[in-house]
Amino acid sequence: MTVVLMIVAAGIAALIALFQYGYIGTSKNTRKKPWFALLRFLTVFSILLLFIAPRFDSKTYESLLPQLVIVVDDSKSIDYLDSGDAVKKDLESILNNQELNSNFEIQTYKFSETIQPLDSLGFLATETDLSVAITQPQELFKNRNKAVVVLTDGNQTTGNSYSYSQIDEKTSLYPVIYGDTTQYADLQITNINVNRYSYLNNEFPVEVFVSYQGQEKESRLFKITQGNSTLYSETLSFDSKNRSAIVSFNLTSKAVGTQSMVATIEALPNEKNTQNNYRSFAVEVIDQQTNVLILSDQLHPDIGALKKAIESNQQRKVTIKNTSEDYDLNEYNLVVMYGVSSAFEKAYTQIDQFNKNTWVITGSQPDIDYLNSKYQSFELENSFDFDEAQPILNTSYSTFNLDQLSFDDYPPAQVPFGELIFNTNVDVLFYKKIGAIATTQPIWFNYEDGDSKRAVTLASGLWRWRAQSYLDEQDFKNFDDLVSSQVQYLASNKKRNRLEVTYEPFYYQNKSILINAQYLDKNYEFEDNGILNLNITNTENKELITRPFVLSGNSYVVDLSGLEAGDYRFTVKVENDQLSRSGSFSILEYDIEKQQVNASDAGMKKLVGNERVYYQGQTAQLIENLNTDPLLQTVERASVKQTSLIDWKYLLGLILLLLGLEWFLRKYNGLV
Template sequence: MTVVLMIVAAGIAALIALYQYGYISTSKSTRKKPWFALLRFLTVFSILLLFIAPRFDSKTYETLLPQLVVLVDDSKSIDYLKSGDAVKRDLALIVNDSDLNSKFEIQTFKFSETIAPLDSLSFQATETDLNIAISEPQELFKNRNKAVVVLTDGNQTTGSSYSYTQINEKTSLYPVIYGDTTQYADLKITNINVNRYSYLNNEFPVEVFVAYQGQEQESRIFKVTQGNRTLYSETLSFNEKERAAIVSFNLTSTAVGTQSMVASIEPLPNEKNTQNNYRSFAVEVIDQQTNVLILSDQVHPDIGALKKAIESNQQRKVTIKSTSEDYNLNEYNLVVMYGVSSAFAKAYAQISQLNKNTWVITGSDPDIDYLNGKYQSFNLEDSNDFDEAQPILNTSYTTFNLDQISFDDYPPVQVPFGELIFNTNVDVLFYKKIGTITTTQPIWFNYEDGDTKHAVTLASGLWRWRAQSYLDQQDFKNFDDLVSSQVQYLASNKKRNRLELSYEPFYYQNKSILINAQYLDKNYEFEDNGILNLNVTHTESKELITRPFVLSGNSYVVDLSGLKAGDYKFTVQVENDQLSRSGSFSILEYDIEKQQVSASDAGMKKLVGSSSVYYQGETEELIADLKKNPLLQTIERAIVKQTSLIDWEYLLGLILLLLGLEWFLRKYNGLV
């Protein structure tokens, strides 16, 4: 097609040149020397070539070596099985083999719960995810033929089961198992189910799962201890067929605060691994329950959603009443009023008398005039119209911590149409988004009035948000945490502090240990230029550790992961400000990498077959098989590129030169 266009362009250029210089004109007086026509032909043809932009395909070839992706297990279990030196030695043999280097493009990674480029090995990672070690290289190098060599003990402690991972046609998997795969007799505590909170002098249930690996009949004592006291004891029996036991019992909360306990099963004679015979757990004991009253004359799914969200915290109890029923607000820590109208006159009288905190939710049919008459801090324009509005989270919100809460693309709720005017400082949690327009009008806000605290939610349809939370994350935690944080703030009569801390009373050793802080200036607005430091002391050893907080969104956070088990006290201080807060927490000992008695090859055998699994000391056989694999051959790939036949810059210069030369010759011949 390009050649045809070039021929047509040449014809057009010739016709224009011949016509303009008289060769195809009836007039003889305009016929000039032939080079004028030639110059005009070349000029017009060059201009037309700029529009055609002729191109041609150029083909080159490149040689692609197959890839050899080596992944090394960097978790603690490798060290516990005393295989670290063997792993390093075999890794060196593979990556330094001259034949492999000439045959493959070698890439090395280490993995634990994540994958990272291999720079060094420490064997200190606290979890192992073999699924990502097998699946991610296939995705990362999906268009290349490759061998994936995994150096591991075969023990997985997190993630999806790797034995069901799909291996694509471009991948050859070579697992190498390190450590003793002999199955030794073993008893271990696999899981403990216990409520996180309990009330003082109440019983709380505990469920412990114990597993047995062995052939002999065994009877061992299971017990739960706290310090030197035995809280519960039972004899458990196991044999070749009875390999598991579930121990269920109740304990009594006798003291306020974090109560740490240890569940243990008596070891077997000559048991190789006794680390998994013990497991710590804890319960936070509180001395009272938060009672919440939801007061409403409407029957609406929002009320059920709020009740479930509030009671997702074991230390809270919700009572639902209508305004016509008898109630005494003095019996409740917080009153939630849904669908306020004149029927709430009795409630407002008690609220004023008792100086109670409130949470007002307008609901589907609010009485705006009555609501405005009861609150001087804001005024909502009275309108019978409603908008369908989505929530937009205010990232500068400071009343409570929102780091773990996300409400992106949540469904719209019904909100009053009128404009809201404030007569006091408020902290907006959500703004309205109507269609594609984000407004500065709030859906949900908090404010303080003297010694009381209040929340206002101008919406009906909150149940949709709880349902969306489940659709997004397969649980209600996102919505429930938001409601729980709001209730926690309102149920407390404590004045708001400029420095607030958010942390757990206890953490497990193998999990993230984060402490969040919110620092406000003297106007109670979030201060993002603060310098916060944490001084944490181990109660027993008196070891002092100082770490700085890092700004993260609308709060500050410090990561204490890696601290040893024990009890800690801490103080948070703000530099150049007379602010500090103190607290305490416990870290419970639990190392999941210590729970395995030996290496495991069962999963790899299921994935690739028994004959394709290699073991410690079989590196030479692995290297030989890598060299023989017919899939892993060098391939030649053609690369086709379209290249322009002309360079437009040079062609443009030629056009200018031709025009200039033609003008000069015409001038010289007196034609200009």
């Protein structure tokens, strides 16, 4: 095609040159015409070549080695099964094999909850997700033929079941199992279901799952203890047919605070692993419930969404009343007013009388003039129009911590069109986004009015936000936690502090242990240049540990993961400022990697078949099969590269030279 275009271009250039210099369409003739026509032909032809840009293809071939992806289990269970040295020895044997190094492009990774490049092995990870070890190498190298060698004990403690993973046509999976796969008799507490909170002197339900691995008939004592006291006991019987038991019972909350307990099943004779015969759990006992009143003069789905969100925390109870009903605000810790109209006049009288904190949500048909008459801290322009506005989170918001929450692409809510004017300092939670335009006008804000706290939400349609939370995360937690944080702030009568610390009363040893802090300057604005340190003491051995906080978004955070089980007291201090906060928490003992009695090869056999599963020490057989796998052969890959026939820079220079030469000759001959 390029050659045809060049021939056409030559013809067009010849016709133009012959026409312009009298060879076509005129009888005039001069001896100079051939030279001028030739120059014009070359000029036009060069210009047309510049547009055609002729190219030619050059093809090269390269040998492409298959990939050998080695993924090593770095979890604690490898060490508990005394297989760490065997894993390292086999890994070294594979990596040092000359034949493999010449036949494969080798990549090495380690995995626990996630997969990452292999630098060293410590066998210290607290969780194992075998599914990522199988699926992620396929995604990383999806266009290459490869062998994935997984060195593991076959035990999985988190993630999707790996035995149902998909193996694509470009992948050969070679699992190597480490540890003793012999089945031993074992009793294990597999799970405990219990509410996180309970009220003083109330009963709370506990459900414990116990499993049995063995053939003989056994009866063992199950009990719940707290310190030296036994709170519940029952004898459980197992045999080859009855391999599990569910124990359900109620306990009574007798003291305020974190109450730690231990569930224990008596060990079998000569039981190999007794670490899984007990499991700690805890309940936070509180002495009162937060009562919230939602007061409204209308029916709206927002009210139901708010009720469900507030009551997602079992410490809170919601009552819904119409403004026409009888109510006494002194019976409630917080009043949420949904709607704005003169129907709330009685409520405002009681709010002033009892100095109650309030949360006003304007709803769908607010009386803006009435709203302005009740609040001196702000004024909303009454335009009688509404916008459909999405929320934009204020990243500098400091009233309560929102680091773990996300509100991107939440659906629009109906908000009043008018402009807000503030007469006091406010902390804006959400701004308006109208279409693609982000504004600085707030939808939701908080402020303090003397000794009282106020929250104002200028919106109708919050139920859509809760629904979106479920669509995004398959639960309502994102929206419910937002509402819960707002209620927690308003339900407390404590003055706002410049240093606030957020933490849980107890943590499980195998989970993340994060403590958050918010540090405000003297104007109660978030201070991002603070230096915060945490001094933490184990109450039993008095060991003192100091950890610095790290800035994360609009709060500071410290990660205490890895601490031993026990009770701890802590103090958060701010350098160069006389601010500190103290507290305490408990870490409950639980190491999920210790729950396994032996290595497991059943899942891998189900995934790849019995003949494709290897065991520690079988590296010679593994290497032989890798080298003979028909999928894992060197392939020739052709690559085609297009190269320009003429460099456009030189061609452009030639065009300029030809034009200049033609002009000079015409000038010299008096033709210009």
